[in-house]
Amino acid sequence: MADLIAKSPCAGLLPVTHGTTSLSEVEMTTLTSVAPYKGQETGLSDALKAAHGMALPDINRATGKEGARAVWFGQGQVMLIGPSPASSLADHAAVTDQSDAWALVRLEGEAAEDVLARLVPVDLRRAQFKRGHTVRSQLQHMMVSITRTGDNAFLIMAFRSMAKTLVHDLETAMRGVAARGSA
Amino acid sequence: MRITCPLCGERDRREFYYVGDAVALERPDPDAGDVVWDDYVHNRDNPAGVTRDLWYHESGCAAWVVITRNTVTHEILSTELASKVKEAQS
Numbered sequence: 001m002a003d004l005i006a007k008s009p010c011a012g013l014l015p016v017t018h019g020t021t022s023l024s025e026v027e028m029t030t031l032t033s034v035a036p037y038k039g040q041e042t043g044l045s046d047a048l049k050a051a052h053g054m055a056l057p058d059i060n061r062a063t064g065k066e067g068a069r070a071v072w073f074g075q076g077q078v079m080l081i082g083p084s085p086a087s088s089l090a091d092h093a094a095v096t097d098q099s100d101a102w103a104l105v106r107l108e109g110e111a112a113e114d115v116l117a118r119l120v121p122v123d124l125r126r127a128q129f130k131r132g133h134t135v136r137s138q139l140q141h142m143m144v145s146i147t148r149t150g151d152n153a154f155l156i157m158a159f160r161s162m163a164k165t166l167v168h169d170l171e172t173a174m175r176g177v178a179a180r181g182s183a
Numbered sequence: 184m185r186i187t188c189p190l191c192g193e194r195d196r197r198e199f200y201y202v203g204d205a206v207a208l209e210r211p212d213p214d215a216g217d218v219v220w221d222d223y224v225h226n227r228d229n230p231a232g233v234t235r236d237l238w239y240h241e242s243g244c245a246a247w248v249v250i251t252r253n254t255v256t257h258e259i260l261s262t263e264l265a266s267k268v269k270e271a272q273s
Contacts, residue, residue, distance in 0.1 A: 059190050059244075075190060075246040121195035135191065136243045138198060143242035 009103035009163035016171060019178025021109035023170055026155065031098040032080040033073065034089055044092035051086030062134045062147045071134050071147050071155075079145070079157075103163035107170065108153045111177050116154065118173040120146065124154075140169045184257060189264045190244045202237040204228075205249050208269055231255050237265060 008028050015024035036044045036056070045056035054064035057078060062071040068082040079098070080089075089095050107115060116124050119139045123129065124146065134147040142165060145157040158166040184196040204227050211219045228234075235251045247265035252258060 060192070074244040075240075077245075121197060136245075137191075137194070138242045 009160045010105060010167055013164065013167045014105065016167075016174075018171065018174040019109075019111060019181075021107065021111050021115055021174045021177065023167070023174065024106050024108075026104035026106055029082050029099070029104075030080075030084050031102055032085045033094075033096040033098050034070075034078045034080050034085070035076055035094040035096075036078075036092055037094070040092040044089065047086070047088045047092055048080075051088055052080070052083045057134075060134060062132050066149070069147075069155075071145060071157075073145060074136050101160055102157045103160050103166055105156050105166065105170070106149070106153060107156060108150075110152055112152050112154055114177045115170065115173045116146070118176060119169060120144075122146075124148070126151070139166065142166065142169070184259075186238065186248075186250065186259060187262050188240050188243055188246065188248060189262055189267075190246055191240065194240075194243060198240060198242045199248075200239040200241040202239050202247070205235040205237050205265075205268075207237060208249070208265060208272070233260065 006028060008025055010025040015022060034044070041056060048054055048056055048070060052064070052068055052070075054068065054070050057063045057070050057072045059072055062069060064070050071079045071081060073079040085095050113125050120137055122135050122137045124135075129135075129148055131148050131150060134145060136143070136145055138144065139156065139158065142158055142162050144166070147155045149155050156166070156170075185193050186196055186199055187193045206223065206227070211223050232255055233251060233253050235249060238248050238250050240246050240248060248262050249265050249268050250262050251260040253260065
């Protein structure tokens with residue numbers, strides 16, 4: 001059997017740094033869409049806690065930590081990032097492997113908020129958008145999921161097919177912010 | 184224009200896709216007859232004033248939202264999840 005080599009969505013494009021902001025690819029990991037059946041949210045949350053140590057996130061929120069995260073991903077949908085899903089989750093939810101479908105990048109730096117302010121029509125400043133908050137919105141014309149993972153760090157997810165555009169749009173904004181220097 | 188998604192909160196209009204009159208949530212009975220079905224499929228009012236239509240939060244949470252708005256003042260009067268509206272009907 002052929003020995004296939006996995007190629008990450010942003011291979012050859014990242015990491016990059018402009019000014020104080022850096023953009024890097026999150027190492028490829030297991031991604032699982034978890035969509036609770038009607039009225040099964042509590043049961044699913046208990047199963048998630050028992051199996052992976054985090055509760056089911058509320059709307060616009062993420063739970064867990066680096067390596068095992070659950071991110072609210074739209075109406076009735078959560079993305080489990082990291083762990084292989086326990087079979088107990090399937091008792092309460094539709095569980096679908098999405099591992100190769102999304103490009104995951106990490107935007108870091110003091111000016112990361114300023115970079116996103118050029119691209120995303122949502123207020124992502126820390127006063128409004130704290131660690132553990134997440135949004136589904138647009139980055140330019142592309143639908144994305146954005147989660148604050150640290151004081152100056154964001155996890156951004158886009159369709160794998162849009163990886164090059166994602167990097168291009170982010171880099172253009174990073175260059176623009178860097179050119180202005182620190183105010 | 185800003186639209187308040189019942190799930191995501193207040194968002195820019197560009198995240199939403201306009202789908203059409205909220206009459207789509209009131210599908211007639213299959214045996215309701217030609218007149219009722221003709222009305223449901225083809226006839227729409229075009230009022231200068233308050234309308235009630237369906238929007239899709241396309242690049243947000245992917246929810247269908249019933250939006251009551253004023254076409255003259257551009258005021259958004261209320262937003263609610265289409266799934267909730269449908270549940271309330273049954």
